[in-house]
Structure formats: C-alpha cells, structure tokens
Amino acid sequence: GENVEQHPSTLSVQEGDSAVIKCTYSDSASNYFPWYKQELGKGPQLIIDIRSNVGEKKDQRIAVTLNKTAKHFSLHITETQPEDSAVYFCAASISFGNEKLTFGTGTRLTIIP
C-alpha cells in the first residue's frame, strides 16, 4: 500500500520568514495530494491540494509543488504569521476524495514572533 513520509516533524520559523514542509510517497498511482492544517483542539482542515496533472499551485501565501518523477511534494508558506502555528499533514490518494487518504506523520510548525 501507499506510504507517505513527512519531514521535518517540528519546525520553528521567525515571523515573516518562509516555511517549507516536504513529503514523499511510494505509490506511483497516487494522483491527489492534499495538505491539512490542524489547530489546537480542532480537526484537520484542508488548506490546499494538488493533482498529478499540475506541477504547482498557489493560494495567497501558500503554495504546493509536486514532482511526480521523484514522488515528492512540498508545502511552502511565505511571510509567516503567528496564526500559521499549527500541525500540518500531507496526504496522498489514488483518486480525489476517495476511500483511502494516506497521511504523513505531521509537522508541528511554530512561528516565533
């Protein structure tokens, strides 16, 4: 089955700097890659996603890049703000919203004011 590895497990960034979280996946059939943000006491919320026919997608300060050949994808947050502090999860699946999303182990991002 699919295996998703996520790094780093913790990340501290000065406010205003950029943060990058990286994930690799094992199943070349995977074609959908969402990123979720989980704030304290809340469930994960989708912040951005990308499909395999696209190499990059941007939404304001957040961007995701995908390299299908290398089987890795990354989350980039620019101009970080204190409210970006949270746990971030990457995931992969072989079809959009399908029965099996395989998640990475999470990255705890702390923004230092």
Add this chain to the structure above:
Amino acid sequence: DVKVTQSSRYLVKRTGEKVFLECVQDMDHENMFWYRQDPGLGLRLIYFSYDVKMKEKGDIPEGYSVSREKKERFSLILESASTNQTSMYLCASSRPPGSDQPQHFGDGTRLSIL
C-alpha cells in the same frame, strides 16, 4: 459550510467496556471515515463507508467495528476497550471520487481507556 459533528469531545472508559463513538454530517455526503490520531503516527484509517450499510476496512481495523444505518451517521464501536485504544479519534466525510470535494473532519473525540 460542511459540518461534521462528533458527539463527545472527551470520553473516559474502562478496560473491557463496549464503547460507541458517534459522528453526524449535515451535507448528505456518501463517504464517511474513522481515523485515529497518535503522536508521531499521523492519522491512520480504521474504517470507511461509501454508502448506507456498506463498510470497508482501513489500515488498522482490529478491535473496532462500525455501523452506518443512516446516511448522515457513522458510528465507531470498540467491542471490548483496551488501553492501547486510548487515542484521538477523528471522523470525516466526503462526496465520492469525481465530485471535486475533499474530506471534511470533525473536531475529534479524545478517548481514554483506564
């Protein structure tokens, strides 16, 4: 907005008890999921259901069962709770593939088995 509601935020039960975790969604989603979340392990899929009375095993179904009698409700059952089932449990729902809708999560139930 999609709302996935888990009936309890915190639950404390004893070893050997039968435990029910309830989840309700209000967006008429076909798919529903149960995950458990443990530090350093991320989210792992326990069971999912793509229709009423249908269920599929996820990656870690041992010690759990599920029930989906109505489209909006998906229950996770611990038949005989054990301490290694102490965890955060998350429910999610979505439309089927091709509908361009992601999985939406509830806020979780933190379950402690003593």
